[in-house]
Structures are given as structure tokens and as C-alpha cells.
Amino acid sequence: MGTVTVSGRSVPVGCGLSMFDPIYLGRDEFGRPVYVRLVYKNLLSGGEPGSGKSTLINAICCHAVLCTDVRLVLFDGKWVELGQYEDVADKFVGPDLAAAIITLKRLQTVVDNRYAWLRAHGRRKIERSDGLKVTVAVVDELAYFSATVGSKQEQEEFSTLLRDIVARGRACGVIVVAATQRPSGVDIIPASLRDIFGYRHAGRCTTADSSDLVLGRGWASQGFDASTIAPEQSGVGYLLAEGGVPVLMKTPWMTDGQIEAVVDYAAWTRRTHTIPDPAEVSDIAPTLVAA
Numbered sequence: 366m367g368t369v370t371v372s373g374r375s376v377p378v379g380c381g382l383s384m385f386d387p388i389y390l391g392r393d394e395f396g397r398p399v400y401v402r403l404v405y406k407n408l409l410s411g412g413e414p415g416s417g418k419s420t421l422i423n424a425i426c427c428h429a430v431l432c433t434d435v436r437l438v439l440f441d442g443k444w445v446e447l448g449q450y451e452d453v454a455d456k457f458v459g460p461d462l463a464a465a466i467i468t469l470k471r472l473q474t475v476v477d478n479r480y481a482w483l484r485a486h487g488r489r490k491i492e493r494s495d496g497l498k499v500t501v502a503v504v505d506e507l508a509y510f511s512a513t514v515g516s517k518q519e520q521e522e523f524s525t526l527l528r529d530i531v532a533r534g535r536a537c538g539v540i541v542v543a544a545t546q547r548p549s550g551v552d553i554i555p556a557s558l559r560d561i562f563g564y565r566h567a568g569r570c571t572t573a574d575s576s577d578l579v580l581g582r583g584w585a586s587q588g589f590d591a592s593t594i595a596p597e598q599s600g601v602g603y604l605l606a607e608g609g610v611p612v613l614m615k616t617p618w619m620t621d622g623q624i625e626a627v628v629d630y631a632a633w634t635r636r637t638h639t640i641p642d643p644a645e646v647s648d649i650a651p652t653l654v655a656a
């Protein structure tokens with residue numbers, strides 16, 4: 366990250382990350398860095414309150430905003446967990462189920478259009494070289510939308526739309542990262558939605574059953590049990606991703622100020638519609654001004 370000076374003016378230099386690059390999510394119990402490639406994948410994080418779900422989501426968002434090929438769509442039942450990214454997101458939905466449903470329908474249209482494009486080109490998935498943006502839909506407090514506010518019918522509509530995007534979006538570059546306190550039972554997150562997230566992250570859970578609900582049945586009995594994580598170990602969790610076996614890891618904690626600095630920088634590098642003052646830029650790009 367940094368700037369170059371052109372004719373006495375500071376010009377931001379983007380760090381050129383891509384959603385096709387591995388994302389740094391923290392360190393494992395042996396101190397090794399944990400990287401995960403999220404493109405073509407969806408990730409669900411679950412765990413008790415304060416276990417570090419939003420911390421993990423923040424790490425992903427910070428990578429995403431610094432990418433040159435990402436569009437962010439944010440759903441935050443709490444306003445404040447993802448609120449800092451509002452200025453660099455295409456859409457930010459707060460605790461508003463009706464707005465969340467409309468936004469998911471728009472995403473569904475994006476998915477449909479992209480598949481029409483892929484079909485027309487005889488292809489099955491997008492590639493980095495296509496130059497298409499990866500849309501990253503981040504849902505914090507998933508249960509707020511799927512089980513807490515609105516009517517039963519609206520909650521079901523939200524879950525059905527999200528399920529469709531999780532199921533169909535991957536190959537065309539629309540991926541979902543979601544967090545919820547306990548993804549249990551039919552009433553909180555429908556199993557049909559929970560089970561199609563390929564990657565899982567379990568922060569501390571209260572029971573081995575809850576841990577299995579997040580990671581998948583059977584992992585606790587094999588020793589990968591998020592209820593064994595001590596309550597004071599915020600940010601520690603099991604990540605089930607590449608490799609196919611859960612990895613015990615800790616996500617780095619970022620202060621509000623650090624997130625603000627990343628977002629501020631990202632906003633600076635992302636601005637695309639600045640109308641230059643001709644007097645200011647005439648020495649840099651005379652032809653542009655003449656046009």
C-alpha cells in the first residue's frame with residue numbers, strides 16, 4: 366500500500382489483491398499462517414456470543430475491500446459489525462428484512478445473468494482472467510433475518526433466496542460468508558441452508574453437539590470439538606476448509622481504528638467516478654482534458 370507522486374500530487378497505489386488470492390485468516394496452533402481461498406466457496410461461521418465470528422468476518426472483509434476485483438454486499442442485523450465497510454460496499458443492509466429480501470433478489474438476478482453469459486460462451490465457471498468482479502455477500506447475525514424479525518413467510522423467503530445464492534452462486538463468482546450464534550434446528554437456520562456451506566468455522570460452542578452442528582456431524586468425536594475451547598480464548602476456532610480436516614486457529618483482532626484505516630485506504634483506491642478539476646490535471650493528462 367502506498368502512494369506515488371505525479372506532478373506534485375499524491376496518487377494512491379492499490380495493493381492489487383484479488384479474491385482469487387488466498388486470504389490470511391490467522392495462525393494455527395503451531396504458529397503457522399492460515400490462508401484460505403474463498404472464491405468458488407461459501408463459508409459459515411458459528412459459535413457462542415463473543416467467540417470471534419465477527420472477527421473472522423472482518424478479516425475476510427478487510428481482504429475483500431483491498432481487492433481490485435470485489436464488490437461487497439453486506440447484511441448486518443446489528444448495524445455496527447459491518448457498518449465500517451458501508452462506504453466501500455455496493456449495498457449495505459442493516460436490520461431490515463424487507464430490504465434484505467429485495468437485495469437477495471437483485472443478487473439472484475446477477476447470478477442468472479452471469480450463467481446466461483457463461484452459457485453463451487460455452488463455459489462452466491468464471492476465471493480470474495475474465496476480469497469480472499467477484500460479489501462477496503456477507504451476512505452477520507444470519508439468524509436475525511432467518512428467525513428473529515418479520516413474519517414466518519418473510520423469514521422463509523429470505524432463507525430460500527439465500528439458499529439459492531449459496532447453491533448456485535459459487536461458479537459464477539457470487540459467494541456468501543455468513544455468521545450466526547447457533548445454527549441449530551429448523552427454526553434458526555434451516556438445515557437445507559446450513560448444510561450447503563462448503564467451508565465452516567466454529568468458534569467456541571457450549572456443547573459438542575453445537576460444535577458438530579457447525580462443523581458437521583462426527584468431528585467432535587474425532588477430537589475437533591469447539592466446546593473444548595476455553596471461554597477466554599476469543600478469536601480461537603476450528604476452521605474446516607482446504608485440506609478437509611478442521612484446523613485449530615486464532616483470527617487476529619483488529620481495532621476499530623485499524624479497520625477504519627484499511628477501509629479509508631480502500632475507499633481511496635476504489636473511487637472510480639472522481640471528476641478531475643481540469644486546472645489540476647492538465648499537466649498530467651492534457652488529452653483527457655481536451656476530450
Ligand SMILES: Nc1ncnc2c1ncn2[C@@H]1O[C@H](COP(=O)(O)OP(=O)(O)OP(=O)(O)O)[C@@H](O)[C@H]1O
Binds near residue numbers: 416421599
Ligand atoms: N483474536 C482475538 N484476540 C483477542 N480478542 C478477541 C479476538 N477475537 C475476538 N476478541 C474479543 O472478543 C470479542 C467478541 O468478538 P466477536 O465480536 O468477533 O464475537 P462474535 O462471535 O461475533 O460475537 P456475537 O455473537 O456477540 O456477535 C471482541 O470484542 C474482542 O474483545
Ligand SMILES: [Mg+2]
Binds near residue numbers: 418419420446505
Ligand atoms: Mg458478531
